Amino acid sequence: MLRVEGLAAWYGEATVLRDVALTVAPGEVVTLVGRNGAGKSTLLRCLMGLHAGQRGTVTFDGRDLGPLPAHRRARLGLGWVPDDRGAYASLTVTENLTLPPAVGPDPWSLERVYESFPVLHERRDSAATQLSGGEQQMLALARVLRMGARLLLCDEPTEGLSPLLVARVGDIIRQVRDQGTAVLLVEQNLRFATGVADRHHLLAEGRVVETLRNEEVREREGELLTYLGI
Amino acid sequence: MSSFLQHTFDGLVSGAFLALLALGLAVIFGMLRVVNFAHGAFYMLGAVGTYLLLTEFGVPFWWALLIVPVVLGALGMGVERAFVHRLARLDPLYNFLLTFGLTLVLQDLVKLRYGTQSSPYATPSALDATVDFGLFDFPAYRVFVLAFAVVACVAVWWLLGHTRVGMVVRAATEHPELSRALGIDVGRWVTPVFGFGIALAGVAGVLAAPMRAVNPLMGADLVIVVFAVVVIGGLGSIFGSVAAGFGIGLVQAWGESYLDRWPIVAQTSVFVIMAVVLLWRPAGLFGREEAPA
Numbered sequence: 001m002l003r004v005e006g007l008a009a010w011y012g013e014a015t016v017l018r019d020v021a022l023t024v025a026p027g028e029v030v031t032l033v034g035r036n037g038a039g040k041s042t043l044l045r046c047l048m049g050l051h052a053g054q055r056g057t058v059t060f061d062g063r064d065l066g067p068l069p070a071h072r073r074a075r076l077g078l079g080w081v082p083d084d085r086g087a088y089a090s091l092t093v094t095e096n097l098t099l100p101p102a103v104g105p106d107p108w109s110l111e112r113v114y115e116s117f118p119v120l121h122e123r124r125d126s127a128a129t130q131l132s133g134g135e136q137q138m139l140a141l142a143r144v145l146r147m148g149a150r151l152l153l154c155d156e157p158t159e160g161l162s163p164l165l166v167a168r169v170g171d172i173i174r175q176v177r178d179q180g181t182a183v184l185l186v187e188q189n190l191r192f193a194t195g196v197a198d199r200h201h202l203l204a205e206g207r208v209v210e211t212l213r214n215e216e217v218r219e220r221e222g223e224l225l226t227y228l229g230i
Numbered sequence: 231m232s233s234f235l236q237h238t239f240d241g242l243v244s245g246a247f248l249a250l251l252a253l254g255l256a257v258i259f260g261m262l263r264v265v266n267f268a269h270g271a272f273y274m275l276g277a278v279g280t281y282l283l284l285t286e287f288g289v290p291f292w293w294a295l296l297i298v299p300v301v302l303g304a305l306g307m308g309v310e311r312a313f314v315h316r317l318a319r320l321d322p323l324y325n326f327l328l329t330f331g332l333t334l335v336l337q338d339l340v341k342l343r344y345g346t347q348s349s350p351y352a353t354p355s356a357l358d359a360t361v362d363f364g365l366f367d368f369p370a371y372r373v374f375v376l377a378f379a380v381v382a383c384v385a386v387w388w389l390l391g392h393t394r395v396g397m398v399v400r401a402a403t404e405h406p407e408l409s410r411a412l413g414i415d416v417g418r419w420v421t422p423v424f425g426f427g428i429a430l431a432g433v434a435g436v437l438a439a440p441m442r443a444v445n446p447l448m449g450a451d452l453v454i455v456v457f458a459v460v461v462i463g464g465l466g467s468i469f470g471s472v473a474a475g476f477g478i479g480l481v482q483a484w485g486e487s488y489l490d491r492w493p494i495v496a497q498t499s500v501f502v503i504m505a506v507v508l509l510w511r512p513a514g515l516f517g518r519e520e521a522p523a
Contacts, residue, residue, distance in 0.1 A: 048411050074413035086408045090400040100412035
């Protein structure tokens with residue numbers, strides 16, 4: 001579904017990604033693990049077409065994304081859940097959800113979104129930035145589901161959430177995965193990562209240095225945590 | 231008491247012009263991050279256009295109120311496509327300089343053709359009367375200007391707050407990059423929004439023709455005050471620019487009436503208020519601090 005080859009990215013003189021290669025298949029959850037500053041968020045921004053300084057090949061369903069601007073990529077089915085959660089202060093919760101066009105074959109209806117996220121229904125007329133951090137995270141996820149995105153690019157969706165909400169995010173990711181949606185997840189929480197994902201890419205020095213399965217992550221948890229500096 | 235009410239009404243009427251102009255500037259700044267220095271020149275073109283429609287083609291005021299904003303809006307869209315758009319990726323200063331240059335060009339073109347002398351424009355006959363408010367009389371045309379500006383501001387506010395187009399503009403104003411990543415073709419909205427802001431300046435120009443001296447420089451002084459208004463209200467804040475427009479209109483009218491022995495105080499009061507507001511609330515009275523990128 002998603003294929004990345006030889007992706008390099010830079011800010012001015014500073015190279016962040018050198019040669020990244022990875023794939024994500026439909027219904028697969030893949031994580032990107034790495035230290036702060038390893039370029040995980042930059043990688044997602046590259047895929048979304050938001051980062052100017054990049055080179056390499058990105059294909060989605062066999063289609064070269066290279067020349068496409070961000071809004072065209074979104075319309076092909078890429079759903080970005082940014083690390084700052086991207087809530088619009090000048091839009092209500094409902095407007096935040098209905099802003100993006102429905103793009104996929106199976107976009108969620110507003111009713112379905114509100115059924116799955118009752119708290120958003122309760123706060124539907126509030127300005128989105130008045131929600132708590134966890135609620136804003138739900139909103140960011142719900143928004144790309146309502147679009148019907150087929151590949152979610154989630155940037156640390158569990159950061160700063162209570163354990164209860166982390167579990168809720170995990171449920172949602174497993175649920176959409178089972179319906180064939182693919183997820184590329186930036187995640188520092190290894191327990192959470194092994195609970196939802198199939199494969200884990202360790203990003204260091206601008207490339208994927210290792211790809212681990214869940215068992216390997218669990219066996220090497222201590223070593224990985226030390227490496228990640230957590 | 232009646233003179234106070236009279237001054238207040240005068241202030242609201244001049245505030246109406248400031249509000250219409252500030253609203254256009256705010257809409258343009260929000261969407262494009264361009265400080266459109268040429269806004270005053272487009273206001274002037276609105277007034278001059280109204281004058282020319284009557285003197286050259288016999289087109290009356292009411293038709294001008296429809297034709298001039300549409301034509302200026304189209305001209306604004308052309309300017310955005312031809313010039314502003316090309317500088318969008320560069321430092322915002324480039325577009326500021328561009329619109330400053332455009333101001334000089336437009337002013338001098340009008341000067342070249344019609345000179346700098348002010349031309350009188352008769353009040354539309356339907357409004358050439360006074361309205362009796364009990365305590366004081368007021369020219370009907372000014373009442374119309376105030377009512378028209380209020381309706382226009384409310385209409386824009388409604389458009390932004392309650393339509394799909396308005397929602398997209400709000401989203402693109404607040405988080406342009408995120409909006410693109412959510413499938414919104416932000417670029418497609420930039421040109422019409424610029425044109426719309428210019429059309430609002432055109433409306434203000436048409437309304438000004440029967441009330442103010444029509445000449446090539448009529449926008450040059452006003453635009454400086456409008457910038458102060460937009461800064462006070464909060465750059466990009468729709469409500470803030472309208473509220474500050476009316477507020478500054480009042481302050482100026484009161485100042486000119488009650489501080490007439492100290493004209494310097496009355497004239498500079500806007501900028502003093504701006505400085506105080508900036509020290510107290512750097513984002514303006516109703517502005518939001520921009521989130522760090």
